[in-house]
C-alpha cells in the first residue's frame with residue numbers, strides 16, 4: 508500500500524499531466540478525491556500580548572463588554588455532530604459544479620465568516636452567522652458564497668439546535684478533511700444573531716491585488732503571525748478564482764479538489780509571468796498557462812520573512828498540514844465564547860474585558 512503523502516502526490520501528478528489550458532475554460536475537471544486523513548493534535552493558539560490588547564484603550568473595553576443580542580443560542584448538546592458531518596460530506600460532490608466539488612467553496616465560506624475578526628475591539632468573527640444577512644451577504648469579497656450557504660440550508664433544517672454560525676465553520680472543516688487534509692479540531696457553541704446589525708464594517712477581508720504590507724495588516728489584526736499567515740494561505744491548493752466573483756480566473760494547482768502543499772511547491776518551482784488579458788493583474792505559469800497566482804500569493808515569495816515559511820512548507824507536506832490545522836482551528840474560533848459545562852463562557856479569543864478581569 509502506498510503511504511498517504513505518496514498517494515496524494517500521485518493524484519496531484521496525474522491531475523497535473525491531464526490538466527491543460529483548455530481546462531481553464533472548461534471548469535468541469537474531475538479529480539479523484541483523496542480521502543486520506545491526518546490526525547494531528549493541535550497546539551495552543553498563541554496568546555495576544557497584553558500590550559497589544561491594551562492598545563485598544565478603555566473605550567474599547569466598554570464596547571467589547573456589551574453582550575450581543577442573539578436570537579438563536581446554540582444548543583450543542585442536542586445536536587449529533589457526527590450526523591451533521593455526514594450530511595455535509597454528502598453535499599460535497601457535484602459533477603456539475605466547478606471541478607466537481609463544493610469543498611473549496613465551503614472552505615472559503617468558513618474562512619470569510621471568521622476572517623472579519625479584529626482583536627482591537629473584539630468584533631467580527633464567525634459567531635453570529637451574520638453573512639446570511641445584509642450587509643455582509645452583499646460584500647464584494649463574499650460574492651459567490653450564497654451558493655455555499657444555499658447548499659448547506661438542508662443541513663441546517665435537518666438538525667434542530669444547529670446554528671448557522673457553527674454550520675458554516677464545520678462545513679469548512681469537513682470539506683478540508685474530505686479533500687485529504689488534516690483533521691481540524693472543531694467545537695460547537697457559536698450563536699446566531701437575528702440580523703446583520705452586528706456585522707463589522709466592510710473592508711476587513713484581504714484584497715488580492717495587494718502585497719505583503721496589506722496581508723500583514725489584515726492578518727495581524729486577527730492576531731496571526733507570519734508563519735500562521737503563510738500556513739493559512741496554503742488553502743489556495745484548493746479551489747479556483749471566478750471572473751464573476753473576484754474577477755480573477757483559474758485554479759492555483761493542477762488538483763484543485765485536493766488539500767496538499769502544491770501551492771507552495773508550484774509558487775517556488777514554476778516560472779510565473781503576468782497574464783495578458785482584460786482582467787485584473789494576475790500571474791500564470793509560463794509552462795502550461797493553466798494555473799494562476801494572485802498578486803497577494805506572489806507576495807509570499809517576494810517577502811523574505813514569508814518566503815522562509817514557503818520554503819519549509821514546500822519541502823515538508825506533513826509540517827504544512829499540521830501547522831495549517833492549528834492556524835485554521837484558531838481562525839474559526841476568533842471572537843467566539845464557548846459555553847463550558849458549568850454554564851460559564853470560555854474562549855481562546857475572548858474580549859479584552861474577560862482577558863483582564865477573568
Ligand code: HEM
Nearest residue numbers: 611612614615618713715739742746747748749752753803
Ligand atoms: C491574503 C489573503 C487572501 C487573499 C487575498 C485571497 C483571495 C482569494 C480570491 C481572490 C479568491 C477567488 C474567489 C473567487 O473568485 O471565487 C479566493 C478563493 C479561495 N480562497 Fe482565498 N484569499 C486569501 C486567504 C485565504 C485563506 C486564509 C483561506 C483559507 C484558509 C483561503 C481559501 C480560499 C479557497 C478555498 C478559495 C477557493 C474558493 C472556490 O474555489 O470557490 N483564502 N481567495
